Amino acid sequence: MTTLTTKLTLTTNYPRKPRNFLHIFMASLLSFSLLSLFLFLSLSSSATLKINHQPPTKQEQKQISKPPSFATTTPPGILQACKATRLQDTCVSSLSNANVPQNPTPLQIIQSAISVSDTNLKTAQSMVKSILESSAGNIDRTAAAKNCMEVLNNSQYRITRSAGDALPRGKIKDARAWMSAALLYQYDCSNALKYANDTSLTNQTMSFLDTLMSFSSNALSMIVSYDAYGNDTKSWGPPKTERDGVWELGSGGDLGSELRGGxxxxxxxxxxxxxxxxDNGCYKTVQEAVNTAPDNEWGRRYVISIREGVYDEIVRVPLEKKNVVFLGDGMGKTVITGSLSAGQPGISTYNSATVGRGGPLDLAGC
Structure with a gap:
């Protein structure tokens, strides 16, 4: 028994020597690694300090550039033309990123400003379309989005007329009128969405419409200055209205008016x-008569005679029906009435009109 116990004791104690040796070896290896890391960091730090204290070479100095500013990168003609706007920073930044010719003429700058408005209008139309597609089951938001789509389409038409027709033909006052209408339609869209602003997409769209209106306002302001001063951009300045004590000819101020009624x-x-x-060879409703008017005909008036009577209907004159004239038998004799009112489901002030028009319309004797 004694011999067996001794053998067991020897067998148990024998592995302890290699284990202690292993511990010593691992400790030495760890110390060596830490020492190597310390020396490496010390050398790297010294090298870094040495490099940082060296001044840049002439070649390196040439490669150092400052960020560009509008004052140094924007053509002087654009800077001068943008002084005609109330939002000069927005004007300069938008035209600096636009496809403006080198050494542009004032008219080319105006065309570029209108192009910026037109491009952003297309984005706004896409956003409103998304609102409409996501508004199933929401009557008020659906109605607001539909109204918004309609007025933005009208705005698109006016912008096209201003840039593609009026300005190239030198019809500056026509261009003013078209661009002013385009801006107003954009405001109408924002106003329509204001009463159905219950989603983040609607809120984002309204914010984008504010940006769009700033671009359109800038283009309109430059057209106004061009109308007043032509190519003399040094005389251009922000537009002034009757609030500033300025009255244009024909606006009803002290200079008189060239407008004639009747x-x-x-x-x-x-x-x-x-x-x-x-039965008498005439149409029974006003809307039926409106539908017979030719599309996009500017050369003459299209006269619709409306005989005495009360016509209980809602009339809409589409945008493509131009120069439509309603000729009645007299006040109190020819009456067009309807029963729409804001507050009814899906009805806003915009589409509550008894007679609504998208194109030019004259009312004579109604």
């Missing part, structure tokens, strides 16, 4: 509306 003479009816309807 029923235009020599109006020959193209179609007639009467209560008896087609």
């Amino acid at each position: 029923i235009p003479s020599n109006l020959t009816p193209d179609v007639t509306v009467c209560k008896n309807g087609s």
